[in-house]
Amino acid sequence: MSARDAILARLKGPSPDQAEADALLVAPERPAVDEAALEAEFLARLALPSVNASHDVIGSMADLPAAVARYLAGQGEARTLCLPPDPRLTACDWGGFTLHDIAAPDEAAALAIARRGIAETGSLIFETSPAAPMLPNFLALHHIVLLAVRDIAPYLEDAPLTGPQPRAHYWVTGVSGTTDIEGTYVRGAHGPRFLHVILLRN
Amino acid sequence: MSAFTDRADAALADPILKIAVERTAGTAEAKRTIAIDAFPDFEAARTRAAAIKDHVIAHLGPYLEQFEANAVAAGAKVHWASTADEACKIVIDICQAAGAKSVARSKSMLGEEIGLPHALAEAGIGRVETDLAEHIIQLADERPSHIIWPAMHKTREQVSALFKAKHRSPHVEETIAAMAQSARRELRTQMLSADVGISGANFLIADSGAVCTVTNEGNAELSLVPPRVHIVTAGIEKIVPSMPHAIHMLRMLARSATGAALTQYTTFYTGPKRAGDRDGPEEMHIVLVDNGRTKMRDEGLAEMLRCIRCGACMNHCVVFRQIGGHAYGGTYPGPMGAVLTPVLDGLAPNRDLIHACTLNGKCQEVCPVRIPLPTLLKGWREKSWREGLEPTSMRAGLGLWAWVATRPRLYRLGTTIAVRVLRLLGTKGWIAKLPLAGGWTRHRDMPKPAAQTFMAQYKKARRP
Numbered sequence: 001m002s003a004r005d006a007i008l009a010r011l012k013g014p015s016p017d018q019a020e021a022d023a024l025l026v027a028p029e030r031p032a033v034d035e036a037a038l039e040a041e042f043l044a045r046l047a048l049p050s051v052n053a054s055h056d057v058i059g060s061m062a063d064l065p066a067a068v069a070r071y072l073a074g075q076g077e078a079r080t081l082c083l084p085p086d087p088r089l090t091a092c093d094w095g096g097f098t099l100h101d102i103a104a105p106d107e108a109a110a111l112a113i114a115r116r117g118i119a120e121t122g123s124l125i126f127e128t129s130p131a132a133p134m135l136p137n138f139l140a141l142h143h144i145v146l147l148a149v150r151d152i153a154p155y156l157e158d159a160p161l162t163g164p165q166p167r168a169h170y171w172v173t174g175v176s177g178t179t180d181i182e183g184t185y186v187r188g189a190h191g192p193r194f195l196h197v198i199l200l201r202n
Numbered sequence: 203m204s205a206f207t208d209r210a211d212a213a214l215a216d217p218i219l220k221i222a223v224e225r226t227a228g229t230a231e232a233k234r235t236i237a238i239d240a241f242p243d244f245e246a247a248r249t250r251a252a253a254i255k256d257h258v259i260a261h262l263g264p265y266l267e268q269f270e271a272n273a274v275a276a277g278a279k280v281h282w283a284s285t286a287d288e289a290c291k292i293v294i295d296i297c298q299a300a301g302a303k304s305v306a307r308s309k310s311m312l313g314e315e316i317g318l319p320h321a322l323a324e325a326g327i328g329r330v331e332t333d334l335a336e337h338i339i340q341l342a343d344e345r346p347s348h349i350i351w352p353a354m355h356k357t358r359e360q361v362s363a364l365f366k367a368k369h370r371s372p373h374v375e376e377t378i379a380a381m382a383q384s385a386r387r388e389l390r391t392q393m394l395s396a397d398v399g400i401s402g403a404n405f406l407i408a409d410s411g412a413v414c415t416v417t418n419e420g421n422a423e424l425s426l427v428p429p430r431v432h433i434v435t436a437g438i439e440k441i442v443p444s445m446p447h448a449i450h451m452l453r454m455l456a457r458s459a460t461g462a463a464l465t466q467y468t469t470f471y472t473g474p475k476r477a478g479d480r481d482g483p484e485e486m487h488i489v490l491v492d493n494g495r496t497k498m499r500d501e502g503l504a505e506m507l508r509c510i511r512c513g514a515c516m517n518h519c520v521v522f523r524q525i526g527g528h529a530y531g532g533t534y535p536g537p538m539g540a541v542l543t544p545v546l547d548g549l550a551p552n553r554d555l556i557h558a559c560t561l562n563g564k565c566q567e568v569c570p571v572r573i574p575l576p577t578l579l580k581g582w583r584e585k586s587w588r589e590g591l592e593p594t595s596m597r598a599g600l601g602l603w604a605w606v607a608t609r610p611r612l613y614r615l616g617t618t619i620a621v622r623v624l625r626l627l628g629t630k631g632w633i634a635k636l637p638l639a640g641g642w643t644r645h646r647d648m649p650k651p652a653a654q655t656f657m658a659q660y661k662k663a664r665r666p
Binding site: 002004006007011012016021024029030031032045050085102105106120128129133138157159160165166168169170171173175180183187188189190191192 | 222226241282333352383393427447474492500
């Protein structure tokens with residue numbers, strides 16, 4: 001008997017009742033979010049020490065390169081950027097920037113578009129696709145994220161997007177951190193040390 | 203003296219260990235308290251989390267089949283292993299078929315449980331532990347002492363010395379931040395050049411075939427995205443019906459483990475790289491591991507399968523806080539480890555481990571899935587008694603006590619004599635030395651008993 005058959009033989013039982021599984025999710029306990037003030041709620045979570053992200057606000061996509069330049073200048077970084085092959089990003093005027101679309105092992109800064117922002121936790125939701133590689137967002141020292149205000153949703157339950165599952169669906173709620181030495185928190189363990197969110201408000 | 207008693211004695215005599223454990227566990231306890239106080243109705247959330255896990259455990263077979271079908275449809279290969287050895291063999295075979303010289307491993311307690319580090323070494327495959335604590339443990343050639351903070355037993359001074367001895371370009375400044383940067387420099391190139399990435403799973407999502415991992419360091423993603431092959435080793439109890447079920451468990455996990463609302467990085471992997479994707483592995487393998495879990499379900503330990511490996515029970519355990527994790531001797535330390543170790547390593551060699559508990563119930567109070575850990579430990583004690591594993595002196599002593607206790611007159615006579623004798627041994631309310639119980643009074647005094655037994659006082663009080 002194969003291991004599969006042996007395990008399943010021991011676990012024989014009735015198929016789960018979908019209604020029973022759904023009933024387990026009725027009115028879940030979760031932190032309260034003021035759904036009338038999602039942007040403020042999201043920004044409040046983003047500023048918590050546990051998330052520790054900075055933010056900027058722009059009115060249109062045309063303002064994006066200037067916002068990125070502003071952030072990099074503030075951090076003392078050159079205008080060098082890993083830009084994913086997303087037409088919404090590549091269509092911007094990046095004059096004055098040095099761009100590349102493959103992240104270097106010691107990448108300084110990468111820009112990405114979040115599919116959604118979650119007010120409950122200040123999380124940014126990403127999905128992989130040919131236009132949205134995953135690795136730059138983990139290699140870069142500065143993780144810069146564009147998020148449309150209309151894409152802010154209240155709860156983590158709003159994170160799953162409809163349609164076919166991507167290869168990877170991931171939530172970023174802060175920077176790479178560790179408490180592995182004596183429980184002391186340190187930023188920039190393996191991945192980004194800085195997270196900067198640019199909110200698109202139109 | 204048994205192996206456990208020897209280890210516990212050595213741990214108690216180690217002053218540095220106590221400092222190291224207290225620094226991390228103390229912080230974790232304080233942070234969890236703040237997080238739980240800020241959460242609306244955590245008690246109801248615990249009940250819901252337990253109900254979700256119980257539902258899954260009751261329908262584990264069908265859910266596993268659903269997960270398998272969805273994972274395969276997404277392009278992953280699903281393997282099944284009844285034992286630790288089978289699981290390791292599957293992983294090694296995949297690595298060898300891929301021609302792997304090195305693997306990057308993201309911390310997985312299941313990997314530790316099945317002995318994967320050892321199996322990889324035996325197969326001559328290089329292993330890079332990418333979680334900072336696991337990296338420390340690997341450099342020190344030790345085992346994890348905690349399931350969330352595997353290097354909890356190390357002080358910053360010890361880590362500093364280790365990195366200076368082993369890193370190519372170690373830190374200069376004596377700060378924890380500088381030490382973490384030293385590890386970042388050391389590990390990044392190794393992660394990016396690994397042939398295979400190996401992870402565990404925090405959750406397996408039945409209705410999508412996705413595998414969920416959580417980290418604060420982002421090391422899982424850096425270990426699993428660049429290599430050509432991603433191997434997941436997961437216990438079969440990690441299944442949840444859907445992503446919303448996982449979301450509830452994630453809320454419980456992060457708060458119970460570190461006091462955070464959520465881990466920094468939470469990723470759901472569904473199959474290998476898709477057409478046109480710029481990164482991601484070409485192959486994804488998922489090894490579903492039983493290793494005693496079906497037996498636990500059938501033999502009275504089903505509640506233990508609720509465990510989501512948060513570590514809250516050990517952070518709040520008075521015994522763990524004194525002796526640290528290594529003294530437990532198994533893969534899993536603390537209260538959950540004391541229940542699991544007899545399953546994984548046998549009851550006979552762990553007879554004394556199941557007694558190393560005060561039954562104060564703190565672990566059960568903080569468990570996010572309401573595992574009745576003290577009750578399960580008592581179950582092991584009863585089994586140990588039934589199977590004749592308790593020492594002859596204990597059996598004879600308890601037998602004698604039971605014989606006397608079922609004869610009330612004799613019992614009262616015995617206690618009356620005992621009280622008088624004990625009072626003769628005491629001075630100023632305390633007994634400093636007690637014949638036949640020298641082990642007990644060596645470290646503390648025993649209170650001198652009252653002048654009369656309880657029954658004598660009770661009868662006297664009832665007299666008009």
